[in-house]
Amino acid sequence: MKLRAPMPSLDGAKWLKGRGWTNDMLTGKPTFIHFWSVSCNLCKHGLDAINHLADQYAGDLNIIAVHMPRTEEDVIVDNVKKVVKYYDMLQPIVIDNEFLITDRFNNRYVPSYYLFDDKGLLRHYQAGGSGLRILEKRIERVVHEHKGMV
Numbered sequence: 457m458k459l460r461a462p463m464p465s466l467d468g469a470k471w472l473k474g475r476g477w478t479n480d481m482l483t484g485k486p487t488f489i490h491f492w493s494v495s496c497n498l499c500k501h502g503l504d505a506i507n508h509l510a511d512q513y514a515g516d517l518n519i520i521a522v523h524m525p526r527t528e529e530d531v532i533v534d535n536v537k538k539v540v541k542y543y544d545m546l547q548p549i550v551i552d553n554e555f556l557i558t559d560r561f562n563n564r565y566v567p568s569y570y571l572f573d574d575k576g577l578l579r580h581y582q583a584g585g586s587g588l589r590i591l592e593k594r595i596e597r598v599v600h601e602h603k604g605m606v
Contacts, residue, residue, distance in 0.1 A: 457561060465557075469554065472537065477550075485516060488572075492521060498585040510547055571594055
């Protein structure tokens with residue numbers, strides 16, 4: 457995806473947690489979408505930090521987790537549920553076993569992080585284990601822009 461591209465649709469996949477968010481429901485405040493997989497250790501190491509972001513920016517930032525399977529075991533919903541419970545993931549979670557959302561984002565990696573502004577335009581993309589640290593400053597900037605603090 458190119459910077460300033462509109463957020464692809466989140467329709468069509470199964471929502472494990474959340475109410476089946478649509479793009480219309482997400483506009484009005486920044487949105488952080490992360491792709492992860494239960495077979496990805498780097499992804500699991502980042503889940504606590506994402507929970508911290510959810511606490512830090514509660515009410516100011518939408519956070520959506522997209523589970524993108526990489527192995528046959530990853531498509532088993534009970535395996536996803538176990539990791540979600542263990543890491544106390546509170547954000548909405550969509551299971552993308554058919555790669556509907558993954559393909560719309562043209563995403564190929566986990567972990568991958570997408571940050572959209574309050575108009576639904578891509579402001580930053582990062583992949584890999586260190587991607588979350590890099591994104592934290594970008595999230596702060598986009599949230600502050602939304603709140604008129606910049």
